[in-house]
Structure formats: C-alpha cells, structure tokens
Amino acid sequence: MNSREVTTQISKAADFLNLKKWDYGASFSNDYSVQVDKGEAKQLKASQKQILTIRVWNESNLVGITTTSDISESGIKKALNQANIASDFGNKNERTEFSPLAKDPIEITDEKKRKPVGIKKLITLLRDAEVKLLESHESIKSVPYNGLSESFFERVYANSDGAFRSYTKSQAALYLYARAEEENKKPRSSGSVKLGYGVEDIDIESCIKDASNKTISHLNYSSIKTDKYLICFSPESFLTIINAFSSMFNARSILDGVSLSNKNSIGEKLSTEALNIYDDGLHEKNISSSPFDGEGTPTKRLCLINKGRLENFIHSESTARIFKTTPTGHAGLGSKVSVSPDWIVVEKSEDNPDLKTSLKHSNYEGEFVYIEELNAIHAGVRASQGSFSLPFDGWLYKNGKKISIESATVAGDIKYLLKNIVNIESSQEVTTSGISPHIWVDELSITGDA
Amino acid sequence: MLSSQIKSNEIVFGICNKDLLEEIIFYGIGLGADFVEIFIENTDNSSVLAEEDFITSVSPSFGRGAGIRIFKDKKDGFVSTNDLTKHGLMRSVSQAIEMLDITDNKKRKVFNGLDKHRDYCLSKKTWINEVPSIHEIGEKLLLSTKSLKKNNKIITRKGSYSRNLQEVIIASSDGTYASDIRLHQTVGLNVIASDAQYRSNGSRRFGSSGMPNEFRLWDHEKAANDVFESSMNMLYADYVDAGQMPVVLANKFGGVIFHEACGHLLETTQIERGTTPFENKLNEKIAHESVTAIDEGISEGSFGSLSVDDEGMEPEKSVLIKDGILKKFISDRAGELRTGHKRTGSGRRQNYSFAAASRMRNTYIAKGEHSKEDLINSISDGLYCKSMGGGSVGATGQFNFAVEEGYLIKNGKLTSPVKGATLIGEAKEVMPKISMCGSDLELAPGFCGSISGSVNVTVGQPHIKVDSITVGGR
Numbered sequence: 001m002n003s004r005e006v007t008t009q010i011s012k013a014a015d016f017l018n019l020k021k022w023d024y025g026a027s028f029s030n031d032y033s034v035q036v037d038k039g040e041a042k043q044l045k046a047s048q049k050q051i052l053t054i055r056v057w058n059e060s061n062l063v064g065i066t067t068t069s070d071i072s073e074s075g076i077k078k079a080l081n082q083a084n085i086a087s088d089f090g091n092k093n094e095r096t097e098f099s100p101l102a103k104d105p106i107e108i109t110d111e112k113k114r115k116p117v118g119i120k121k122l123i124t125l126l127r128d129a130e131v132k133l134l135e136s137h138e139s140i141k142s143v144p145y146n147g148l149s150e151s152f153f154e155r156v157y158a159n160s161d162g163a164f165r166s167y168t169k170s171q172a173a174l175y176l177y178a179r180a181e182e183e184n185k186k187p188r189s190s191g192s193v194k195l196g197y198g199v200e201d202i203d204i205e206s207c208i209k210d211a212s213n214k215t216i217s218h219l220n221y222s223s224i225k226t227d228k229y230l231i232c233f234s235p236e237s238f239l240t241i242i243n244a245f246s247s248m249f250n251a252r253s254i255l256d257g258v259s260l261s262n263k264n265s266i267g268e269k270l271s272t273e274a275l276n277i278y279d280d281g282l283h284e285k286n287i288s289s290s291p292f293d294g295e296g297t298p299t300k301r302l303c304l305i306n307k308g309r310l311e312n313f314i315h316s317e318s319t320a321r322i323f324k325t326t327p328t329g330h331a332g333l334g335s336k337v338s339v340s341p342d343w344i345v346v347e348k349s350e351d352n353p354d355l356k357t358s359l360k361h362s363n364y365e366g367e368f369v370y371i372e373e374l375n376a377i378h379a380g381v382r383a384s385q386g387s388f389s390l391p392f393d394g395w396l397y398k399n400g401k402k403i404s405i406e407s408a409t410v411a412g413d414i415k416y417l418l419k420n421i422v423n424i425e426s427s428q429e430v431t432t433s434g435i436s437p438h439i440w441v442d443e444l445s446i447t448g449d450a
Numbered sequence: 451m452l453s454s455q456i457k458s459n460e461i462v463f464g465i466c467n468k469d470l471l472e473e474i475i476f477y478g479i480g481l482g483a484d485f486v487e488i489f490i491e492n493t494d495n496s497s498v499l500a501e502e503d504f505i506t507s508v509s510p511s512f513g514r515g516a517g518i519r520i521f522k523d524k525k526d527g528f529v530s531t532n533d534l535t536k537h538g539l540m541r542s543v544s545q546a547i548e549m550l551d552i553t554d555n556k557k558r559k560v561f562n563g564l565d566k567h568r569d570y571c572l573s574k575k576t577w578i579n580e581v582p583s584i585h586e587i588g589e590k591l592l593l594s595t596k597s598l599k600k601n602n603k604i605i606t607r608k609g610s611y612s613r614n615l616q617e618v619i620i621a622s623s624d625g626t627y628a629s630d631i632r633l634h635q636t637v638g639l640n641v642i643a644s645d646a647q648y649r650s651n652g653s654r655r656f657g658s659s660g661m662p663n664e665f666r667l668w669d670h671e672k673a674a675n676d677v678f679e680s681s682m683n684m685l686y687a688d689y690v691d692a693g694q695m696p697v698v699l700a701n702k703f704g705g706v707i708f709h710e711a712c713g714h715l716l717e718t719t720q721i722e723r724g725t726t727p728f729e730n731k732l733n734e735k736i737a738h739e740s741v742t743a744i745d746e747g748i749s750e751g752s753f754g755s756l757s758v759d760d761e762g763m764e765p766e767k768s769v770l771i772k773d774g775i776l777k778k779f780i781s782d783r784a785g786e787l788r789t790g791h792k793r794t795g796s797g798r799r800q801n802y803s804f805a806a807a808s809r810m811r812n813t814y815i816a817k818g819e820h821s822k823e824d825l826i827n828s829i830s831d832g833l834y835c836k837s838m839g840g841g842s843v844g845a846t847g848q849f850n851f852a853v854e855e856g857y858l859i860k861n862g863k864l865t866s867p868v869k870g871a872t873l874i875g876e877a878k879e880v881m882p883k884i885s886m887c888g889s890d891l892e893l894a895p896g897f898c899g900s901i902s903g904s905v906n907v908t909v910g911q912p913h914i915k916v917d918s919i920t921v922g923g924r
Binding site: 037040041042043044045046047048049050064065066067068069070071078079082083085086089090091092093094119120141142144145177179186187188189226256257258334335336375376378379380382384385386387389390391407408409411412445447448449 | 498499501504505506507508509510511512513514515524525526527528529530531532533545546548549550551584588605606642649650651689692693694722723724725803805839840841842844845846847848850851852869870871872874875876920921922923924
C-alpha cells in the first residue's frame with residue numbers, strides 16, 4: 001500500500017468502527033548498509049520497514065494511540081481498535097487536538113532525493129576507504145568501526161479533518177573510526193562521520209582525511225592535571241552541550257517540571273549578549289530536514305536566544321495552546337506528545353563589545369584546553385539540575401604546542417557555562433547536528449589523573 | 451482464497467510452519483548459501499506513564515517481522531522485512547544472496563531438513579491473559595506516585611510501566627527449529643526534589659522476565675521510600691572534589707561498571723573488531739584473585755534470562771573470570787565462526803530488524819566473604835557509590851560512569867553526601883584493583899544498547915572495593 005492507500009484504508013476502517021476523529025503518522029523505508037573488515041565485506045544489511053502510529057479521539061475527546069508495523073487491512077483495524085480502547089485512559093488534564101497548522105501550505109521539492117547505488121557499490125566504496133585510511137599512517141592498524149549506508153524513506157501525516165502531508169527523501173551516511181597503536185603506548189582511536197542526500201554526495205576523501213588526522217593527532221598523549229582551565233569548545237562539542245540542555249527551550253519539559261526554565265523565563269538573560277541561538281530545521285545544510293513535524297505542523301526557523309536572552313520556546317500543539325501561542329513544528333507523535341529541537345544554529349550577535357576576540361583556536365598561544373568531542377552524554381548530563389560531568393577527547397595547548405589529553409572529564413553547570421563565554425569566533429562550521437563557531441569559556445573544571 | 455492456502459503461504463504463529471520454513475531454507479542453500487537462518491517475531495507491547503496523580507500516557511503497540519541471515523564463508527548478509535508471506539521471505543533470501551554476490555551454487559551445503567520442533571511456548575501461552583490489565587497497572591502506578599508525595603520539596607513524581615511480549619520462531623539450515631514466548635515487565639519510579647537553588651533526582655527501576663504476576667507483587671511503598679530517601683539525601687549535597695581515591699561500589703546496579711567496562715570486552719564481537727585488550731589473555735590473570743565473574747541466562751525470573759537465545763541455542767552459565775583468571779568469552783554463531791570461541795547461548799537481538807550478536811545476559815561478580823562494613827572500614831579517605839547512573843566505554847576501552855548517589859568515606863565511616871562524581875578508568879587497569887568483594891550479591895535489571903540493538907540484561911555484584919580510581923568532579 002502507498003501512503004494515499006493507507007490513508008484511505010484507515011478512513012474506511014475508522015468509518016466501519018464509527019470512529020470520527022483520528023490522525024496518523026507513518027514511515028516507510030528501505031535501508032541498505034555495509035561494514036568491512038580488512039578489505040573484506042563483513043556484514044551486509046537490507047531492511048524494508050513500515051511503522052504506523054494511529055491516534056483516535058473518543059466521544060469524550062480523549063486520545064488513545066497505538067503503534068504497529070502491520071499495515072494490512074486487519075492490522076489497521078486492530079490498531080484503530082486498540083487506540084480506541086487506550087483512549088479510555090486519555091489525559092483529561094491536558095487535551096490534545098489537531099495542530100491548527102496541519103493544513104497550512106508547505107513547499108516540498110524532489111531535489112533532495114537520490115537514486116540507490118546498490119550494495120555492491122557501497123562495498124567497493126567502503127573497502128577502498130578502509131584501505132586508504134589504513135595506508136594513511138603506519139600507526140593506524142585497523143578501522144574497527146566503519147559503515148556506509150543509504151536510506152530511502154517516506155514520512156506521512158494525515159488526519160480525519162482532511163490534512164495530508166507526505167515527503168520522500170534519501171539519506172546516506174559514512175563513518176570511519178580508526179584505531180592507532182604504537183609500541184609501549186595505549187591504543188588511540190578517533191573518527192569522522194559524513195552525511196549526504198546520497199552516497200555520491202558524501203565527500204569520502206574528506207572523511208578519510210579527517211579520521212586519519214584526528215586519530216594521529218591523539219598518538220602523543222599525556223594526562224592532565226586536575227584544575228580549572230580556559231576551554232575552547234569545537235563547534236561539534238558546543239552543539240552537543242546545547243542539545244543536551246535543550247530542555248531549557250522546551251515547553252513540554254517546562255510543563256513536566258524537568259526544565260531549568262519556567263513559563264515566565266522568556267526575556268531572561270542566559271548568556272553574554274554576543275550569543276544568538278536558533279533552531280532551524282529547514283536549514284539548507286541539514287541533511288535530515290523534515291518539512292513538518294509529527295503533528296503535521298510546518299517546520300520553521302525559530303530564535304531561541306537573542307543577544308543572550310531567552311526569546312522563544314519550542315512547542316507542540318498542546319503546549320502551544322497552554323502557553324497561548326502557536327505550535328512551532330517540534331512535536332513527535334506519541335501518546336504523550338514529545339517536543340525536541342531539530343537543528344541548532346549558533347552565531348555571534350552584533351552586540352559583542354566584551355568578547356576577547358584575540359582568542360582564536362588556530363593561533364592563540366596561551367594555555368587552554370580544546371574540547372573536540374564530548375562523550376557519554378546520557379550518563380553525564382543532569383538536565384533538570386543543569387550540571388554536567390563529561391569525558392572528552394581533546395588537547396592541551398601550552399606554549400604554542402598541543403598534546404592529546406589521555407583521559408579526562410569536564411564538569412560544570414550550563415548556566416555558568418553560558419554566562420562565562422568569553423569569545424565566539426566568527427567562522428561557523430557545519431556539523432551533523434547543527435552549525436556553530438568555536439566557543440571559548442573561562443574557568444571550567446577538568447579532572448585528569450596527572 | 452481458502453484458509454489452508456493462506457496458511458501454507460504465510461508464517462502463522464501458533465501452528466507448525468515446518469514445511470514453509472524448510473522450503474525457504476532449501477531455496478537459500480540451493481542458491482549457494484553456506485548457512486541460512488530465519489528469525490520471525492510477533493510482538494504485543496504496552497506502556498503506561500503516571501505523572502503526579504494522573505495517568506498521562508498509555509501506549510500499546512504490536513507488530514511482526516522477519517530477519518533472514520545468510521552466511522557465505524565468514525561473510526554474512528542480513529535482510530529484515532515485515533512481509534511474512536512465502537513470497538516475501540524468499541525475496542529476502544534472494545536479496546541476501548545477491549548482496550553477498552553468491553554466484554557459485556555448485557558446492558552446495560547439505561540441508562537435511564529441520565529437527566524436531568523445540569517448543570518452549572507450552573507453559574507460556576496463557577501469559578498474555580495473566581499479565582495485569584491497563585486498569586490494574588494504572589491503579590498501582592498511581593498508588594506508587596502517591597507514595598512519593600512525602601513533602602513539599604518533591605516537585606515531580608513519575609511512575610512508568612512497560613510490558614513486552616515477544617513470540618519468536620527460529621529455524622536454520624543446521625536443523626535448528628525452535629519457538630518461544632518471552633515476557634518482560636519493568637516498572638520505574640522517578641522524583642525531582644527542589645529547594646531554592648538546590649535540586650536532586652531519585653530513580654529506581656525494577657524488572658522481571660517470564661513472571662506475569664511479578665508487577666502485582668511489586669512493593670511500591672518500599673520502592674517509593676527508597677527513591678524519596680535517595681533524592682532527599684542528595685538535595686543539599688556538595689560537588690565532589692576530583693581526584694584519585696579508593697571507592698566502594700554498592701551491590702545490585704553497581705555491577706553496571708563490570709558490565710560496561712569489562713563484560714563488553716569479553717564479547718566475541720570485540721575480538722572480531724580487534725578492540726579488546728583481552729583477546730589473547732585466555733587462562734591468564736586479568737583481574738584481582740578475589741574476582742570471579744559470571745554471565746548466564748538461566749536465573750529464573752531475572753531480566754536477562756532466556757529459554758533459548760535468538761539463534762536457537764539454550765543459554766549456558768559461563769564463568770568468564772575465575773579467581774582473576776580469564777576463562778571464557780561470550781559467543782554467538784558469527785563469533786564462533788570468526789573467532790573459534792564456542793557459542794554460549796548468547797546470540798541476542800532487540801528484534802527481527804537486527805542480526806543477532808554475542809551479548810551479555812545476567813552478568814555479575816560472584817560474592818566474596820566480606821561485609822559491606824569491612825570494605826568501608828578499610829578506607830580512610832574515599833568515596834562510597836551507593837547508586838550508579840549510566841555510563842559508556844570508548845573505542846579504546848576507557849569507561850566513565852555517573853554516580854547518582856555518593857557519600858564521602860572518612861576514617862572508615864560514611865560521612866556527607868556528594869554529587870557530580872564520575873568514575874573514569876580502563877578495565878585492564880581497574881580489574882586488578884578490585885581487592886575486596888562483599889557477601890551481599892544482588893542483581894538489578896537494565897537495558898544494554900549495542901550492535902544488535904537494546905536487549906534486556908541483569909547486572910549485579912556484591913559490594914566491592916576498588917583500591918584506586920579517578921573520580922571526576924569539580
């Protein structure tokens with residue numbers, strides 16, 4: 001069944017079951033991926049997947065939901081029935097409705113779809129990439145984590161009020177994580193990830209080069225003394241921190257009591273005036289962009305922090321209604337509708353007189369710690385408390401030289417971090433999770449074992 | 451179409467599918483595969499969330515699908531599909547054959563048909579009717595969140611329940627033919643406490659497998675008291691000072707460190723990748739002589755227990771480390787093929803869309819002879835980690851774990867609570883430093899995410915002492 005047929009099938013089954021109000025979200029995908037091991041194909045995977053989530057409103061206007069991978073006629077009927085039964089337990093204190101924007105016009109183009117290259121081509125490309133990475137330096141002994149994949153999918157939202165949205169898309173990903181070994185030293189590992197709409201859009205050479213350079217740069221390492229340091233966050237690591245604490249901007253988290261913000265926080269000063277943060281799911285560099293969210297609301301650019309002050313929250317239909325505003329296109333379809341950011345864009349505002357612009361990661365000669373990548377986010381972030389303690393990969397720069405840090409964590413508080421930003425470099429970099437310049441923060445605690 | 455025709459051309463749960471499965475396997479072998487495995491799954495899940503004094507979410511889900519795996523030499527091709535018809539399954543076999551580029555079908559492996567059906571479902575078919583209803587679950591969850599309402603510092607109270615019922619059929623060209631029903635139930639409690647600028651979290655999760663009545667027997671009052679006490683103890687805690695120090699790790703979920711830092715390195719997938727420092731250390735000392743570690747899938751009711759693994763093998767009890775000596779790796783079919791380590795009944799996957807891999811089940815450090823007090827009394831200046839959060843292990847074996855509830859140890863006594871602690875180290879360096887094991891072994895349920903998805907596991911240990919470890923803090 002295609003998405004129109006699924007919609008018709010649901011509509012017919014709902015009529016049969018006398019269910020007047022429903023909506024659904026669905027995903028239909030074909031995925032292909034390969035892994036290699038020392039020149040040989042190791043595991044080759046293909047999958048055809050379909051996931052359907054149906055919501056039903058009962059006569060008391062309470063919502064029930066069911067998710068299934070069975071989109072046969074009987075599967076759809078069963079899903080509607082189960083959702084109807086679940087609606088008896090619908091949340092009376094926070095009603096859910098269709099998004100008022102679910103039928104607003106949106107522009108969907110076909111230009112981001114690519115044709116599949118096929119498994120054989122994937123293997124050949126990945127095998128070649130592995131060989132080149134192994135040959136790039138004598139200390140690189142293996143590429144234990146590698147993969148090349150392509151995915152083709154359709155996402156759909158429709159409701160009984162006549163809304164119907166659908167888009168198809170392709171996406172490809174390459175990851176290469178190398179392991180370097182030298183005598184009497186610990187093994188070191190690093191890597192690179194590249195995304196594209198199709199395999200042919202991925203800059204494989206650049207992925208090899210990044211993985212090699214990063215891995216080699218960690219070969220000479222040393223432990224670091226526990227102390228407070230001037231820190232330079234790479235674009236990727238700063239975006240990791242912002243995403244980890246995105247509950248600050250999240251209306252759902254505020255209502256649930258797990259955010260550092262509250263309903264009255266709009267306008268609150270969170271950081272230096274030099275900082276602007278946007279959520280921009282439709283950004284041209286966002287490979288994973290979606291034109292609408294789980295409730296059918298169009299995706300849009302939204303300012304979260306403007307000149308250091310909290311400007312907007314991200315919303316679903318129900319949180320927007322409670323906050324007396326409009327949905328922002330950040331909802332995920334569920335029994336309890338979730339809210340999450342799409343694609344964070346960090347930039348320097350025009351008001352930045354107090355920044356220490358001499359701090360540039362490429363040529364600053366004083367002592368500082370460069371944090372390349374933060375790890376174990378799920379374990380080391382207490383979003384509701386605002387604190388973090390995270391292991392990282394990075395270097396200590398001292399006297400114009402850099403040395404990889406063997407094993408260390410950076411700890412602090414997100415509000416302290418934002419208020420102690422001392423420089424925002426001018427040049428932004430695109431990462432897999434957003435766009436940001438390098439960000440400098442003073443006086444953060446680093447724990448090492450020197 | 452006649453119903454018998456439908457049945458012969460589509461996998462149907464609860465009946466014998468032998469002829470159809472054999473036909474598909476013959477088809478794969480005929481095309482030149484060395485080995486063909488079919489894993490078919492039918493699921494019926496539900497979850498319930500209570501927040502404060504209301505049920506805010508009820509989420510049922512169901513589904514079905516198949517994972518087809520073909521081996522040729524040491525390579526494997528895996529295809530997953532929601533199409534359980536004969537046509538759909540054969541198309542998946544063809545796709546896997548094509549992916550592996552198998553063109554030579556003259557040197558055919560022999561397939562003698564499936565063995566006698568091993569049906570592990572017999573006593574389990576009534577489980578779905580025995581598990582608590584949504585009404586019953588909701589009522590008990592609301593009692594539990596009500597029990598958390600002990601003072602005005604508790605600002606958020608949550609109780610969550612989930613039930614996963616999975617019916618599987620496993621058939622492969624070595625004759626394996628088995629079916630099973632798995633039932634997992636978990637319930638968790640979370641609170642956030644707040645007072646002026648101070649905030650703390652408290653959380654606990656409980657879980658069981660194959661015990662439909664377990665949720666009814668869950669002592670929600672005791673659980674709520676434990677979570678409340680933990681959040682109150684930590685509310686005004688200071689940040690811990692970073693440094694190297696001896697630590698005592700509590701029993702139950704304290705075992706997560708062994709699971710993450712050492713257990714994963716004993717899975718044959720890590721040997722295949724060349725990412726374990728223990729690859730050539732079989733029968734060598736890798737840990738302190740006080741350490742014996744076990745991985746098994748047979749403890750009745752434990753969250754990681756199985757009647758049969760996802761490759762059709764009954765789970766065994768594997769002594770991984772005996773008195774500090776490495777004795778065994780955790781292995782699956784691919785692991786045996788590629789590393790030579792015999793299968794241990796540990797081939798596991800989240801669902802049909804993942805190929806099975808060597809994964810832990812119930813993994814724990816065996817009990818020693820000391821009391822908890824012996825361990826704490828032996829430390830003049832250190833940290834007691836009463837409750838652990840999550841953690842991770844890097845590609846080179848470095849691990850880090852958050853301490854959710856920690857207390858300083860001064861002169862052999864527990865003193866003030868501290869927050870923000872992270873334990874950092876490497877298994878190879880830390881294992882020899884586990885110098886004392888308590889006698890109070892207990893297990894705790896958890897979810898483990900890795901190459902074949904998220905699987906139910908149990909971690910465990912008695913209280914243990916690590917002589918020195920890096921503690922991250924401020």
